[in-house]
Amino acid sequence: MQRITITLDEELLDLIDRRVETQGYQGRSEAIRDLLRGGIREAEALPEDAPCVAVVSYLYDHNTRELPKRLNQTLHAHHDLTRSTLHVHLDAGHCLEVSVLQGPSGPVCELSRQLMVERGVEHGQVQVIPAPVQHRHAVDE
Numbered sequence: 773m774q775r776i777t778i779t780l781d782e783e784l785l786d787l788i789d790r791r792v793e794t795q796g797y798q799g800r801s802e803a804i805r806d807l808l809r810g811g812i813r814e815a816e817a818l819p820e821d822a823p824c825v826a827v828v829s830y831l832y833d834h835n836t837r838e839l840p841k842r843l844n845q846t847l848h849a850h851h852d853l854t855r856s857t858l859h860v861h862l863d864a865g866h867c868l869e870v871s872v873l874q875g876p877s878g879p880v881c882e883l884s885r886q887l888m889v890e891r892g893v894e895h896g897q898v899q900v901i902p903a904p905v906q907h908r909h910a911v912d913e
């Protein structure tokens with residue numbers, strides 16, 4: 773194992789400590805390793821070209837300079853992967869967006885990451901679902 777140094781804000785560290793207490797982890801490192809494994813597994817579960825849908829949710833402060841515009845441009849630049857975006861004006865300053873993406877797993881995951889790593893975006897979360905097998909109706913035949 774290697775030792776690395778990471779920087780976390782206190783709020784996040786409190787959450788991790790609470791997790792250590794309530795779920796019986798040996799310590800912070802073990803709890804963080806477990807969370808990382810979960811996140812990485814989720815992102816890499818599908819082969820790059822496997823068709824999938826993804827539900828990406830993220831919260832942001834719409835007063836962050838150019839952020840709403842940048843997010844919108846990112847989605848437009850990948851309109852082929854973007855099915856729909858729900859925008860909720862949560863309060864005077866915060867927006868919650870839920871974007872539904874569809875396409876090959878590789879580009880879909882890359883676009884999800886692009887949305888979530890924008891400076892000012894918080895609570896980015898993605899759920900990747902393997903595309904359901906085509907359902908055939910009598911009318912298709």
Ligand code: NI
Binds near residue numbers: 861866867
């Ligand atoms: Ni809004």
